[in-house]
Amino acid sequence: MGKIDFKPGNMLYPLPAVLVSVRDADGNDNIITVAWTGTVCTNPPMLYISVRPERHSYKALKESGEFAVNLTTEAMARAVDFCGVRSGRDRDKFQETGLRKGEGVKINGPVIEDSPVNIECRVREVLELGSHHMFLADVVHVTVDEKYMDEKGTFHLERSHPIVYSHGTYFDMGKALGTFGYSVRKKKKKKR
DSSP: OOOOOOOSOOOOOOEEOEEEEEEOTTSOEEEEEEOSEEEEETTTTEEEEEEOTTSHHHHHHHHHOEEEEEOOBGGGHHHHHHHHHSOTTSSOHHHHHTOOEEEOSSSSSEEETTSSEEEEEEEEEEEEOSSSEEEEEEEEEEEEOGGGBOTTSOBOGGGGOBEEEETTEEEEOOOOOOOTTTTTOOOOOOOO
């Protein structure tokens, strides 16, 4: 079997399945599931989310210029899916999913307390690219759940069982294959 030509499209998978929380100008909070997200820059810390303009949360993102990216876990998978297929126009997603709402530290908006990591962001620029508009944002604050910290102060996201999204399906991330640089790291000599 060989390779075949395939139609051009977004084949960069898997992606993190995150919940973006936002507050509109009237003080209404909402959650939107986003998979089109990623790191842009380390210094200054920046990320992006891409959202269709017809999505309910789009207006709130434009109005407030602030949002939180809340990483998700296997235990949150049902809520992640729900927030992606139901609109906040006619429902309170916090109430319907049972997700616990907290307040951002540096943004005027909600965070999701059930999330192991809350990344608070301020929009720097909106790029109108086509079907999706990219919200390029500065990371202004991060909180992590202390239950995933070890005694040395190292954060272990893998202990939260984070989930990813690939071609319409959510997956647990699975087992670790190696740490950064493992392919070139010198093996320790055995003592005799």
